Amino acid sequence: MAIIKDLGELYLAQNYKRFPVAFVRGKGSRLWDEEGREYLDFCAGIAVCTLGHAPEPVVSAIKEQAEKLLHVSNLYWTEPQARLAEILVENSFGERVFFCNSGAEAVEAALKLARRWSYLNHGPGKTQMVALENSFHGRTYGALSATGQPVYWEGFEPLVPDFVHVPPNDREALREAVNESTCAVILEPVLGEGGVIPLSREFLLEARSLCDRYQALLIFDEIQTGIGRTGHLFAYEHYGIVPDIMCLAKGLAGGLPLGAILAKEKVMSALTPGSHASTFGGNPVACAAAVAVMKIVLSEGFLEEVRLKGQALRKRLSALAEEFPDKVSGVRGLGLLLGLEVRIPAGDVVQALFERRVLATAPKTEVIRFSPPLTVAYREIDAVYEILREILKS
Structure with a gap:
């Protein structure tokens, strides 16, 4: 050592x-x-x-893919990425997938998608993001701005504007925060870095209802709760409440860096060519590992x-x-x-x-x-x- x-x-x-x-x-x-x-x-x-x-199946998948193809960029199609996207879509609410490399990148992509979708559908000005106090979404500037823990902000301000934070499970505070200028609400079903705090079904129902009322998008950060961690493939299945966008990373590739966001077609269509990208996102080796992980997690x-x-x-x-x-x-x-x-x-x-x-x-x-x-x-x-x-x- x-x-x-x-x-x-x-x-x-x-x-x-x-x-x-x-x-x-x-x-x-x-x-x-x-x-x-x-x-x-x-x-x-x-x-x-x-x-x-x-785990042997994941190691074997990594070895096999590494011997065939390491990287070609997202200018071209690769089989592992397409296969993984198919598995994720066929086993979730999502209809389209965007791949990146980490949880913070997934959150950044989700925030950008929400603002661009709002801009394309409602015009400029509808930019407010509502997040939770004590939440954690990552260390990059957008993700850090969504993170409701000032201890992580010190020395990095000013942050990205138009973020509002409310206490977890406080429905009244959420109702006061969400309005016509809100484009998205971002929540962790279980606040992991915030101290393993599950959100109540009533609070999540309120968030869903408010987003529907004000034509905002509901984002679930399932970076820590996704891929079977809570006993269901995704935590939203516990509650029976479906988000508009879901962020994944951590357990997705079983140890290799890989992140993703899932969304319905009508939402993901806002990401047109040139609007967002990731050089390494959906790397063939990481996706091959994730396919192996998903097959086991989804096994009987x-x-x-x-x-x-x-x-x-x-x-x-x-x-x-x-x-x-x-x-x-x-x-x-x-x-x-x-x-x-x-x-x-x-x-x-x-x-x-x-x-x-x-x-x-x-x-x-x-x-x-x-x-x-x-x-x-x-x-x-x-x-x-x-x-x-x-x-x-x-």
Whole structure:
């Protein structure tokens, strides 16, 4: 670890607060560091490694595609991109797909699409975007402006104008914010970086109703919740509420960088040649990996098993709340995206987990987030529960 860490300290930008470990190999829910020590990964690259580390079907797809074609740009058609678009459309509300490389890029594309659609259909002036306080949509300027956490704005203002933020699940505040000048409302069905906060169905229904009333577009940021993470392919299926645009990334390609937005034909048609683009978006290798991921996630019984594993993890975490009410206040989230609400510093618990070779994250000081691979074993859920219980007892 010393050599890799030393090189990183010497040459990399110091914008990450990294744990003192260098990983060199992974398989399933396990990682191994440079010195051969084994870790249990309940972070999954922040909900990226959908099928765990080095899943054979995905690795094989990557190898096969890499030997045939790495890149040709979007001036031409490629089979992996077309096949992946077909799978996404046939299994969602969407009718068209735009590919990019990351979640932030997907959000940027969605915001641009919303404003251009509004301009083409309603003329100039209808530009306001409504987002949520405590939300997170990415680090680029449009995505950062949508992000409702001022801590991320410091030193980067002025941001993109015409963004308004309202508290999550506050229907009255949403009604006051959305008006004739609104072109889009952007929401995460579960606020991931905001502390694993699920939005209520009533709030999402209100958002849908307001967008319909004022001819605005409803954007769901499913970057963290999509591709089976919540127990359904997409989180909007939990609520029975369909957005106009959906952003995807993270788990889509199982570990390779790939983002996408899905929309109905009448909305996506606003992206005409020259209006938006991405050189690497829909790269053949990343799309081949994503096709392999999607085939497994959509296979018979897979999502049902994710829901069962989510219930098992929730049950274990809820048991901790019952046993340690002075330290744990509850559990929230959907599927295998769960947050343990704690009355003690979450960072201390995450550090204690790390020292016991378990990886988790603390998006907020009072929340520990668990987002293991969707292929996590029940015995691994039990193991993390026992380690957490030992930490809380101490």
